[in-house]
Amino acid sequence: MLLLVTFESSAQDQIIARQYFEEGNFEQAAIYYERFYKNNPSNSGVIIPLVATYQQLERYQEAEEILLSAAKGEKVNPVIYVEVGYNYHLMGKHKKAETYYDKAISLIDDNPNYAYILGRTFRSKTLLDQAISSYKRAMERNEKLNFNYDLATIYGERGEVELMYSMYLDLIKKSPNLAPTIKRNLSRFVTEDPASENNTLFKKALLRKTQSEPDVLWNEMLSWMFVQQRDYRNAFVQQKAVYKRSEGSTLDDIVDLGVLALENNDEDTARAINEFVIEQSTDLQLTIQAKLNLINLKIAQSDTSNYRTIKNDFDDLLSQYGNSVNTLMVQIQYAKFLAFQMGQSEFAQQLIKQAMTLSSDRFMQAQLKITLADILVYDEKFNQALIYYTQVQKDLKNDVWGQYARFKVAQTSFYKGDFTWAETQLNVLKSSTSQLIANDALELKLLISDNIKKDTTHAALKLYAKADLLAYQNNTEQSINMLEEILENHKGDPIEDEALLKQGALYEQVKEFDKAALNYEKIISFYPDGILMDDALFHLGVLNFEKRKMPEEAKKLLERIIFEHQDSIYFVQARALYRSIRGDQLE
Numbered sequence: 001m002l003l004l005v006t007f008e009s010s011a012q013d014q015i016i017a018r019q020y021f022e023e024g025n026f027e028q029a030a031i032y033y034e035r036f037y038k039n040n041p042s043n044s045g046v047i048i049p050l051v052a053t054y055q056q057l058e059r060y061q062e063a064e065e066i067l068l069s070a071a072k073g074e075k076v077n078p079v080i081y082v083e084v085g086y087n088y089h090l091m092g093k094h095k096k097a098e099t100y101y102d103k104a105i106s107l108i109d110d111n112p113n114y115a116y117i118l119g120r121t122f123r124s125k126t127l128l129d130q131a132i133s134s135y136k137r138a139m140e141r142n143e144k145l146n147f148n149y150d151l152a153t154i155y156g157e158r159g160e161v162e163l164m165y166s167m168y169l170d171l172i173k174k175s176p177n178l179a180p181t182i183k184r185n186l187s188r189f190v191t192e193d194p195a196s197e198n199n200t201l202f203k204k205a206l207l208r209k210t211q212s213e214p215d216v217l218w219n220e221m222l223s224w225m226f227v228q229q230r231d232y233r234n235a236f237v238q239q240k241a242v243y244k245r246s247e248g249s250t251l252d253d254i255v256d257l258g259v260l261a262l263e264n265n266d267e268d269t270a271r272a273i274n275e276f277v278i279e280q281s282t283d284l285q286l287t288i289q290a291k292l293n294l295i296n297l298k299i300a301q302s303d304t305s306n307y308r309t310i311k312n313d314f315d316d317l318l319s320q321y322g323n324s325v326n327t328l329m330v331q332i333q334y335a336k337f338l339a340f341q342m343g344q345s346e347f348a349q350q351l352i353k354q355a356m357t358l359s360s361d362r363f364m365q366a367q368l369k370i371t372l373a374d375i376l377v378y379d380e381k382f383n384q385a386l387i388y389y390t391q392v393q394k395d396l397k398n399d400v401w402g403q404y405a406r407f408k409v410a411q412t413s414f415y416k417g418d419f420t421w422a423e424t425q426l427n428v429l430k431s432s433t434s435q436l437i438a439n440d441a442l443e444l445k446l447l448i449s450d451n452i453k454k455d456t457t458h459a460a461l462k463l464y465a466k467a468d469l470l471a472y473q474n475n476t477e478q479s480i481n482m483l484e485e486i487l488e489n490h491k492g493d494p495i496e497d498e499a500l501l502k503q504g505a506l507y508e509q510v511k512e513f514d515k516a517a518l519n520y521e522k523i524i525s526f527y528p529d530g531i532l533m534d535d536a537l538f539h540l541g542v543l544n545f546e547k548r549k550m551p552e553e554a555k556k557l558l559e560r561i562i563f564e565h566q567d568s569i570y571f572v573q574a575r576a577l578y579r580s581i582r583g584d585q586l587e
Contacts, residue, residue: 033049078114082100156188161201165201187228194231239257240254254273258277289329324358328364345378356372366402370404373387374408422448447498451494520536535570
């Protein structure tokens with residue numbers, strides 16, 4: 001019992017000491033580490049954190065005494081020699097430090113496996129030359145050991161980029177399973193800027209490989225490089241070469257590239273990729289999806305004058321493959337196009353109801369029911385829409401589709417003016433497993449709660465809900481005008497900043513970028529402490545960079561998010577865009 005109590009007390013001391021150390025309270029940490037050290041004077045797991053604490057307090061002499069005592073004897077942990085050397089380094093005794101580093105490295109001759117712990121220890125102290133010596137010495141003594149990955153990483157840390165590239169590429173060739181990790185490391189050096197020195201060196205390294213060791217692997221890596229540079233057209237050229245030169249290759253990587261190109265607004269490359277998939281694929285589902293993607297691209301780039309042609313494209317596709325299980329996604333997209341673009345909601349509803357008879361799969365039924373309900377909301381048949389949303393919510397209550405359906409229930413209730421019920425549903429969704437749904441739910445909940453209490457008539461909130469519905473119905477100009485009515489008649493009300501933000505987004509849709517910018521600037525000027533401050537900063541920053549070609553102004557706005565709104569949902573995006581504009585290497 002006495003031993004048990006002593007052990008538990010010592011363990012507790014170590015936990016408390018570590019906590020004090022992490023908090024920067026080194027005086028208190030030292031007290032608890034010293035107490036633990038008295039009972040464990042030969043335990044390196046105790047010695048090293050105590051020494052680190054003394055070093056933080058600049059008590060180098062005491063650290064030296066402990067370390068030299070631990071360094072006596074025959075079977076000394078090689079890390080102790082590193083610690084002795086590093087302590088001398090901190091004391092400014094560099095020759096003594098080198099002596100102990102060399103002593104640690106010499107132990108690798110007897111046991112090459114020491115390189116694992118020594119290399120890691122040297123790297124943790126930024127002693128990169130010694131880490132390199134440890135790894136190289138171990139590989140010389142034991143040919144089975146391979147520290148090339150560690151060496152390549154260190155060369156990158158030292159700025160020897162060309163050597164790092166060469167070693168990483170050799171590693172990928174020998175160990176393809178390391179490719180994801182190596183690509184992640186390379187992404188710190190290969191950036192969006194094709195003209196940067198690091199990008200140029202990497203491209204040269206790959207081109208040398210293609211000449212000296214022809215292999216589709218180098219085409220794959222070139223494609224990866226072009227993706228980092230957002231040059232999807234050239235990435236596609238390389239992926240085609242891989243596909244044509246590899247036996248048994250699939251179109252999966254090319255399909256993924258098409259999705260990426262579309263997400264990054266490179267419609268031309270996305271179109272070329274889908275056309276290639278249609279030419280090459282023998283998979284019926286993949287071919288249908290590619291043809292549907294081409295139609296969706298046409299929708300995104302067309303106005304009402306082209307809608308008849310697009311409708312014919314849908315009809316031709318369904319005529320070719322039939323209204324079957326294989327074309328359910330085509331039928332869903334066609335129904336949405338008919339309702340939201342062409343205003344033929346009755347025809348759209350019939351199409352979806354017919355599609356519902358083709359599949360008994362619960363998840364497909366959920367998509368079909370949600371699509372039908374969306375169309376009913378477009379027609380302002382809210383109660384009918386709520387029936388379908390609620391069915392999905394109950395059938396798949398533990399799935400993302402069920403959570404999405406609950407959000408649609410809340411949104412539809414908001415449109416019809418039932419704000420209390422909408423808020424009840426949104427309260428449940430704040431903890432949704434889908435971050436996107438949770439964010440949307442929180443945004444709508446705050447809109448309702450901020451306005452429902454301060455305006456008992458809900459007049460402004462009802463106008464906003466109507467404007468939001470008009471935007472949903474693609475009546476953009478009408479929505480803008482209704483939001484303007486709110487801004488004129490409800491100045492100073494809590495809903496004013498929401499109306500400015502919503503109207504700004506709609507101005508962007510109709511390409512009135514200066515008007516959008518003015519709205520965002522008003523939020524920044526008049527609501528500096530409001531919950532939409534980060535929204536306005538981010539949207540104006542992106543707008544200034546992408547549309548108004550004002551990168552310096554964009555940088556200033558994004559910088560404010562990074563330093564003043566670190567809890568913002570836009571933080572990660574803002575930091576990435578800021579670094580991209582500034583030309584940083586992205587981590």
